[in-house]
Amino acid sequence: MTLQLKPEFLQRMPQLKRTAVLVIGGAEDKVHGRQILSTFFERAGGTDARIGIIPCASREPDAIGTRYHNIFEEMGAKSIEVIDVREREQSDNPVWQTFLDDCTGVFMTGGDQLRLCDLLANTSIMERVRMRAQLGEITLAGTSAGAAVMGHQMIAGGGSGESPNRSLVDLSTGLGIIPEVIVDQHFHNRNRMARLMSAIATCPDKLGIGIDEDTCALFESDGVFQVIGKGTVTIVDADHVFYTNQADVSPGDPLSIHNLRVHILSQGDRYNINKRLVLSPLHHS
Template identity: 70%
Template sequence: MIELALQSLMLKMPQPTNTAIMVIGGAEDKVHGRDILRSFFVRAGGEDARIAIFPCASREPVVIGERYHTIFTEMGAKAIEVLNICDRAQCNDPILQEYVRNCTGIFMTGGDQLRLCAMLSDTPIMEIVRTRAQSGSVTLAGTSAGAAVMGHHMIAGGGSGESPNSSLVDMTLGLGIIPEVIVDQHFHNRNRMARLMSAVSAHPDLLGIGIDEDTCALFEGDGTLQVLGKGTVTIIDPGEMTYTNRAEVGLADPLCICNLRVHILSQGCRYDLNKRLSASCPQ
């Protein structure tokens, strides 16, 4: 009896996978090759995957949740639950917490990053998600709004197509899953370079990560970032920034930011987050 009980327990426990945190720039291919979504599926355990979908960033969570449920069902996932959290009190539900604690993949959809944070920040479920993602015991993916929330500091909104200036970006607190980065999504597609530079100038201890549509910055457990998809990942490193006039000019005045280091990486390129060096470029 004890042996059977242990076997049953082992079947319920997450099996080891090549986990990662997948930060997706939005508009990932959901129809044809589905390469990024398939990579998430594989890293979540493939046919043994037990996936939790968080659609609560969306204004149509039922529709968007069902769309991803269908995709991962077609891929062959073992179990899929859409956790349509529309009230913070639901995050105290022990049944939901147990599923999040034992699933092998977590997917946060697009929508409004402020809405997503309002539902999940400082809740028991979010603590489980963050702890498991940081320890490498689950594969976590977030697309669009689900990507924006990854840092401790988060871009809540702003403009595009201007020179860098302080009024170009609205900042707030994210979910702190990868606290050392500021993420911007739909990046080159919506001309957000100046927006991310403006954000980084205010937080020179953090890396700016700009991710194009149908593109993923895949954070591995060994401290490297790998690029997947059709676009690019732009990394803005202010570690050697020598000067900014941010404190001396008005909110709408152009910023001077000296000695930023910029990397633009495409499919297959790698970046060492600890050394802050691209593994794909001669040093």
């Protein structure tokens, strides 16, 4: 696991101020309790937070950037910058570069994960965000499309409501922030279990993580995440699979996958992605 938080940083920060990577299933509560957004805000530094919002996955970046700007402004963030990249060349903008060097939190919004990667993969902006998140220098959150891009492999699209098969999922290259995982979002809400299983049959070395709406996998150090929110996080683990016909059947034919492990985790449950192990739950965030 490449996400390593510096021990000296963790020692000097109180529990709620620790940096984290929040992988959010989409449609997080923006009005009432705002549990997930409030957790991001606190982990980014609370009223000392300097937050960068990346809305470029959306076809309406002005509107969605403004919406999150207003939310974090209401919470009391010290400063907020909407990093509204429309062309890859804009990643060299010195104003944004300077802000990202000093910020404490970055939030990637929903939209189209392919659009997000087309605009930002391998740019100076995203390389800086990725490096600082993996070093534990900032808190990073991605919701919906912003969650899908977290792995090295990414679900770019596909269907639902079928048996697992190779044609059910389109895979592409993500941003590699948590390279060991493949993330699917709006998970049970859009019946995407077969899609995630199909992805893991193609990439059995990766861990499948399906995240429901208004639900988050909150990663800290050592590859451990905790579930917060109203839904569940589904783990699809092919580590003990001893047979699949994935390489031998045509794209539309049903897949056989023997000894696939599935875990369903809810609020407070924890999981270690390095050890592929469910941990004792914590029933608070």
